[in-house]
Amino acid sequence: MDTDVLIAGGGLNGPALALALAQGGLRVTVIDARPAPARAEAGFDGRAYALALASQRLLAAVGLWDGLRDRVQPILTVKASDGHAGQGAAPFFLTFEAAEIEEGPMGYMLEDRFLYAAFLDAMEAAPGVTLLSGESVVAQEVGPAGVTVTLGSGRRLSGRLLVGCDGRGSGVATRAGIRRQGWGYGQTALVTAIRHEKDHQGCAQQFFMPAGPLAILPLPGGHHSSIVWSETDAAAAQIQALDDAAYLAALRPRFGDFLGEIALAGTRFTYPLSLSLAERFVAPRVALVGDAAHGVHPIAGQGLNLGLRDVAALAEVLITAARRGEDIGSAVPLEEYQRWRRFDSTALALGMDAVNKLFSNDNPVLRLGRDLGLGLVNALPGLRRRFIRQAAGLDGELPRLLQGKPV
Numbered sequence: 001m002d003t004d005v006l007i008a009g010g011g012l013n014g015p016a017l018a019l020a021l022a023q024g025g026l027r028v029t030v031i032d033a034r035p036a037p038a039r040a041e042a043g044f045d046g047r048a049y050a051l052a053l054a055s056q057r058l059l060a061a062v063g064l065w066d067g068l069r070d071r072v073q074p075i076l077t078v079k080a081s082d083g084h085a086g087q088g089a090a091p092f093f094l095t096f097e098a099a100e101i102e103e104g105p106m107g108y109m110l111e112d113r114f115l116y117a118a119f120l121d122a123m124e125a126a127p128g129v130t131l132l133s134g135e136s137v138v139a140q141e142v143g144p145a146g147v148t149v150t151l152g153s154g155r156r157l158s159g160r161l162l163v164g165c166d167g168r169g170s171g172v173a174t175r176a177g178i179r180r181q182g183w184g185y186g187q188t189a190l191v192t193a194i195r196h197e198k199d200h201q202g203c204a205q206q207f208f209m210p211a212g213p214l215a216i217l218p219l220p221g222g223h224h225s226s227i228v229w230s231e232t233d234a235a236a237a238q239i240q241a242l243d244d245a246a247y248l249a250a251l252r253p254r255f256g257d258f259l260g261e262i263a264l265a266g267t268r269f270t271y272p273l274s275l276s277l278a279e280r281f282v283a284p285r286v287a288l289v290g291d292a293a294h295g296v297h298p299i300a301g302q303g304l305n306l307g308l309r310d311v312a313a314l315a316e317v318l319i320t321a322a323r324r325g326e327d328i329g330s331a332v333p334l335e336e337y338q339r340w341r342r343f344d345s346t347a348l349a350l351g352m353d354a355v356n357k358l359f360s361n362d363n364p365v366l367r368l369g370r371d372l373g374l375g376l377v378n379a380l381p382g383l384r385r386r387f388i389r390q391a392a393g394l395d396g397e398l399p400r401l402l403q404g405k406p407v
Helices: 013-023 036-040 053-061 065-071 112-125 171-175 233-240 244-255 303-323 331-359 364-379 381-391
Strands: 005-008 028-032 048-052 073-075 077-084 088-097 107-111 129-133 137-142 147-151 156-159 161-164 180-196 203-209 212-218 224-232 262-264 269-278 286-288
Touching: 005 013, 005 147, 005 156, 013 028, 013 053, 013 112, 013 129, 013 303, 028 156, 048 053, 048 112, 048 303, 053 065, 053 107, 053 303, 065 107, 065 112, 107 112, 112 129, 137 171, 147 161, 161 171, 171 286, 180 212, 180 233, 212 244, 224 233, 224 244, 233 244, 233 269, 244 262, 286 331, 303 331
Parallel strands: 005 028, 005 161, 028 129, 077 203, 161 286
Antiparallel strands: 048 107, 073 107, 077 088, 137 147, 147 156, 180 224, 180 262, 180 269, 203 212, 212 224
């Protein structure tokens, strides 16, 4: 065998899994279709992730956090409210405070460029990790003792297991015969960064409007925030086509004036929104991780966190199997991984789907019910604390890496 584990996809989940497995003594090859330096050398563009506390613990466990500590913005408060653009928030709202749990901040905001560069540096330094940039898997063959992949260059590599970290259109899943279910939301996310007059004080805002939610996420320094602004597909296409001044004019009534004057500060991106769930997370000598297994609505910023939960579970299962002398690509460890992750990730994906459908409308009966629901949760400390722990990724049966412990 050329390697123990072949990972197709070098975004974020692939490198995280590679580092975790290498710490456990496994040899790993990451196959990334993109040239590595291009993304690592990108300037500020506003794209950032809301890392749950459990995800931060995983980054610490694989050795990345010390180098990222000065790049992050702790999320100290989360506010969620309902309303219409230009009319302000509804009278009932929900506020989560980091001080309500003992473990610390609920999470951290971290720019994509810094996280990817940290992964790249760590993979280059890690014994047992090989990164093949500018290569992609075009074919895969499963045998009784391993799996062989063919790359676009014609090169062939063999391993005991192939992991698909190659996104919603996963070629690994398709070639393994794993079908997907899902649907589009008729919504597109407009993503950019905003510079604002007042200090955000570490507060993340989620404003639910009939066309879709607007998330305002704090970035380091106090006066920049990343926004994820969901609109109908048609409206989003029109807004994205505007010049910067008109784009900002469309955003202002939705954003409000709570942070004072605002200005565009980042590149403008759009992403179509949909739900996509793999019917299975495993096949013979194949496992799926992250968006390859479950593509979710960004309403709670849980996409990367869900992927890192997959990473932690799969790493623990595979390293434990290897230490027992078992075949890491056999059905037993793969089924254990699927049992650990499929129900949790599917339930969370469908939960976010339900929240989006409940809030992305202007039905007065539903609006009254959801506003009362937000107010009820806000008024009950015990229930609010449960929601905070869930948002921080601290609920359920946590793999060791999500506890900040090595496998």
